[in-house]
Amino acid sequence: MILPLLITGAVGGFLSGFFGVGGGIIMVPLLMLWAKLDQRRASATSLLAIVPTSIVGAFTYGINQQVDFAVAGLVALGAIVGAPLGSKLLRVLPIAVIHWTFVAMMLIEAGRLLFVAEQTGGTFTMSVGNAFALIGLGLLMGVASGMLGIGGGVIAVPVFMSFFGLSALLAKGTSLLAMVPTAIAGTIPNLRAGLVVLKEGLIVGAAAVAASFGGVALAFILPERLSTQLFGLLLLFVALQSAYRRMRAQKKN
Template sequence: MILPLLATGAMGGVLAGMFGVGGGIIMVPLLMLWARMDQRQAAATSLVAIVPTAVAGATTYGIAGEIDLVAAALVGAGAFAGAPLGAYLLRALPLAWLRWAFIVGMLIAAARLILVEPERGSDIDLSVLISLGLLLLGIVMGVAAGMFGIGGGVIAVPVLIALFGMGDLAAKGTSLAAMIPAAISGTIPNLRAGLVDVRQGLIVGIAAVLASQGGVALAFLVPPALSGILFGSLLVLVAGQLAIRAVRAGRRERRERDGDDRPTP
């Protein structure tokens, strides 16, 4: 069981460092595929692993001067508030809804990354309206973190680039810093609900931390347009695999339900 967890963490860590995400966008489906977890268990375990991963990645980006601390604080405050709502929805919504909402979200993020080329080196000019927008982004990011076990970077990075005009490296570093409170806030109710095995989450997290440093190095080497295309293409492939699994799971659940409805002899 340890090898699938380590492999999942390593892949998630590379993506976290390279693209400014928590790594959950790949760790959740891999935990479902390799560790045989259901959507809820995978999301809760991924969220635990994201805490150390985001800390490590944000530290490296910060040393390079690629974090907007004020923007990160505003987004992080919103994320801290939104994550418990996402964690509640994770427990309350049917698994089928969670599966398809996650897949649709991945495809939307993939389209944005592939079609729009980010700039490098742009800063945000803060105003009252911009500050409120960053808080709202954080709330959405937090709900996604708690609900899907992702850091929310697949939402935050494209939005910081497209709507707020932030450079791609600064957006990645700022996203990682902002997702730390979201991951902590979302993990607490999951722990109380008994959804997560902390040991498994830490195994994934340790592997992700070690791999994230290589991902950050790649982020500075790969041109922003190519980085977006690579990440978007990966999301499409993962979403396709998850869609196939969701259809099969739906058929299996219908067969089981129909079987339960048949009168006993």
Template sequence: MASPESDAHARKGARYWVALAVTGVIGGILSGAFGVGGGILMVPLLIGLTGMDQKRAAATSLVAIIPTAIAGSATYFANGEVDLLVALLVAIGGVAGSYLGAKLLRRIPVVWLRWLFIALLIGIAIRLFLIAPERGAEVQVDWLIGLALVASGLFMGVASGLFGIGGGVILVPLLITGFGAGDLVAKGTSLLVMVPTATMGTITNARGRMVDVRAGVVVGLAATLASFIGVALAFLVPPEVSGILFAILLIISAVQLTIRAVRLQLK
């Protein structure tokens, strides 16, 4: 006997699967080019093109991020643009922070925190507009910088859990503006950090029966293939332009969070 999920898939036409693939291509290029998960565009595209609700779209996007981040970080690593120690330290804080953020979401009012976070994104975007990242620069890690990287991962994880925004949007500009990393190293390291965090999030979503595995595989396959195009673009674009483009991405993220915050306050 066919399962309800397989029956639902059978009723979906070719347009649905094409929409998933298109979403994956756009998200994959964004992921490879900027070192982010791509959810900033994949989630609204899945909602608009396939009719998924917010939670299922976010869960599907997270499934797709896993192979995309693996492929993207491997490509950056092959070109010497991943800092393994930095990734490890940030991931330690990020895993703990994502758990803490999910817990805090249920217990504290986040209205004023959301507006402070929006202001922080805009501030970082302005800095990226004014100061171009230095390509090839590396993070010099000592014990103090190491603690700061763990703290940055903790902040990234908490912010992701509280506000539903991808960690890469936070981590890449933090590594560039706060730790002096080159833009390519920041992007490659960010993608590597996403592998364990996206995996943990997907496991949690699977337990809550929020994951449409077949849709996630289609989006993920398209995103993975497209991520190689994104990485190639990242290496071709000058660091000055890269900083400006990432600043625009931060502004888009801030606008999305602002719209969400206004809607929540109007309820």
């Protein structure tokens, strides 16, 4: 049982470092497949594993000057409020609603990444309007994090690039830093509700931390446009796979 968990963490951690996400987009379905966790427990356990992964990833991008601390702080401010709300929704919403919300989010982000125009050069100007927009983004990111067990990077990274003008590397590093308080704020109520499978979460988290360094290294090597399109293809694959698995489960019931 430990080997599948290590593989789950390694894959999630590599993707976290490479794409600036928490890794939950792949860890949640793998925990459901290999650890036989339901959607709620898989999401909550994944979010626990994202805490150390995002810390290490943010530190690695940070020492390479690819983190905007002001942007991350404003996003985190909104996310800290949104994550407990998402965790509450995780406990009360029907499983089917949570699952199809996950699929829809992946499809939307995949389309945005695959067909987005050329990225800007990383210039961002702080203003009152942008500050409130970043807090709003954090609120959405937090709700998705608490409800779906993802770090929220699948939302933040493309928005950072498309709407706020951050370069791909800066968007990834900033996303990972904003994810740290987000994942913690979502995990605390999940632990209180007994949704986190602690042993599995710690094993997955340890493997994810180790693998994240390789993902970060690759992110600095590949061209920005190529890495963005690969991210879009990954999300598309995960969305289609999750939709297929959900439809099969509905037919059995």
